[in-house]
Amino acid sequence: MLHTxxxxxxxxxxxxxxxxxxxxxxxxxxxxxxxxxxADNTKSSMLAQLAADGKVFALKGDVEAxxxxxKLAENIQxxxxxxxxxxxxxxxxxxxWL
Amino acid sequence: MKIAIQINEGPYQHQASxxxxxxxxxxxxxxHEIFRVFFYHDGVNNASAFTVPxxxxxxxxxxxxxxxIKNADGEPELVICIAAALxxxxxxxxxxxxxxxxxxxINPAFRISGLGQLIEAGIQAExxxxxxx
Numbered sequence: 571m572l573h574t575x576x577x578x579x580x581x582x583x584x585x586x587x588x589x590x591x592x593x594x595x596x597x598x599x600x601x602x603x604x605x606x607x608x609a610d611n612t613k614s615s616m617l618a619q620l621a622a623d624g625k626v627f628a629l630k631g632d633v634e635a636x637x638x639x640x641k642l643a644e645n646i647q648x649x650x651x652x653x654x655x656x657x658x659x660x661x662x663x664x665x666x667w668l
Numbered sequence: 669m670k671i672a673i674q675i676n677e678g679p680y681q682h683q684a685s686x687x688x689x690x691x692x693x694x695x696x697x698x699x700h701e702i703f704r705v706f707f708y709h710d711g712v713n714n715a716s717a718f719t720v721p722x723x724x725x726x727x728x729x730x731x732x733x734x735x736x737i738k739n740a741d742g743e744p745e746l747v748i749c750i751a752a753a754l755x756x757x758x759x760x761x762x763x764x765x766x767x768x769x770x771x772x773x774i775n776p777a778f779r780i781s782g783l784g785q786l787i788e789a790g791i792q793a794e795x796x797x798x799x800x801x
Contacts, residue, residue, distance in 0.1 A: 574797075576683075602683045631690075651694035658795050659669055659700070666798040668676070 571596045572661035576668065578606035579616070584667035589616060599649070599657055599664075601629040605636060610643040621645035629654060670703040671695050672793035674786060676800030678713030679728035680721075685714050688799040689731050702737050703793040704745040706786045707778075709800075712748040712758045715778035733777035746778040747785045 573596055579585045585607050588598065598620065600608050607617065608628045617626050622645050630648040633639055642648075649657065658664055673692060677684040692702050707714050719729050737745045753774075754763060760774040774780060790796050 576687075576799075576801075602687060651690045652698060654691055655671075655695045655698055655700065658671065658797055663795050664797045666800065668798065668800040 572599060572657050572664040573597070574599045574601060574664050574666045575604040575607065576600075576602040576666070578603045579612065580606065585616060588665075588667045589620075592620075597625040597627065597657065597661055599627045599629065599654065600646075601632050601654070603632075603636075605629060605632045605638065608633065608643055608646045609638045609641045611641060617643065617646075627653070627657060669700050669795065670793040671700050671795045671797065672703045672789035673705045674789075674796065674798045674800075675705065675707050675711040675714065676709045676798070678710040679719070681710075682801045684799040684801060685711070685728055685732075686726075688797075689728070689735075691797065691799075692735060692737070696735065702735070702745070704747055704785065704789040705732070705737060706789055707746070707748040707752075708783075708786065709749075709752055710756070711800075712753040712756055715746065715748045715753070715758060715774050717775040718773050729775055733775055736777070744777050744779045747781050748774070748778055749786070750780050750782050753780055 573588045575585050577584045605628045620626050627647045627649050630650050673688050675685055675688050679685045721727050739745050759772050760780050761772045764772045
């Protein structure tokens with residue numbers, strides 16, 4: 571299953587809520603302010619293991635818009651909107667952690 | 669693949685409608701079908717025919733309208749929730765008439781309908797993606 575997180579972990583607990591119930595088949599897409607979670611000096615440690623398993627994606631345009639391209643934590647995979655569509659197609663209806 | 673979209677926020681205040689638009693555009697470019705876009709809560713404000721943003725800014729409402737998302741009968745599949753719309757002063761000609769109000773402000777690329785349309789989209793489409801705040 572695809573889980574989308576669109577809020578910084580400094581603003582809301584949506585990333586933690588997602589991580590609390592996520593199963594081993596799931597992947598996470600960070601978008602909008604959610605990409606802040608992927609910066610290496612923030613809460614990315616929460617995602618490190620999942621990222622190492624290739625299960626954490628971040629929307630490229632939102633990463634660039636927030637100026638964190640050079641600060642991304644390891645193993646975060648960048649996707650564009652076309653890649654977002656592919657994730658939805660591949661992993662089924664998305665759970666949006668709004 | 670048939671994909672449905674739900675948007676819970678209005679234009680300009682949050683990124684939800686912009687993100688959903690970019691997603692829809694990418695999906696169509698890849699050959700997928702956007703079965704329906706359902707605008708709920710403040711999302712109904714995306715259907716206003718009266719928005720006039722500065723010329724050097726994107727026009728979120730027109731962008732949606734230009735995608736031309738319709739069903740086989742030619743009806744718009746950009747659907748706004750009726751209860752959310754009436755509360756926020758979003759009225760088409762029919763609803764304005766029923767409520768004794770002069771004027772209407774729904775962009776013709778959108779239509780007003782009920783929450784059942786969201787449920788139907790969830791059943792009929794193979795994917796439902798929600799954008800909000």
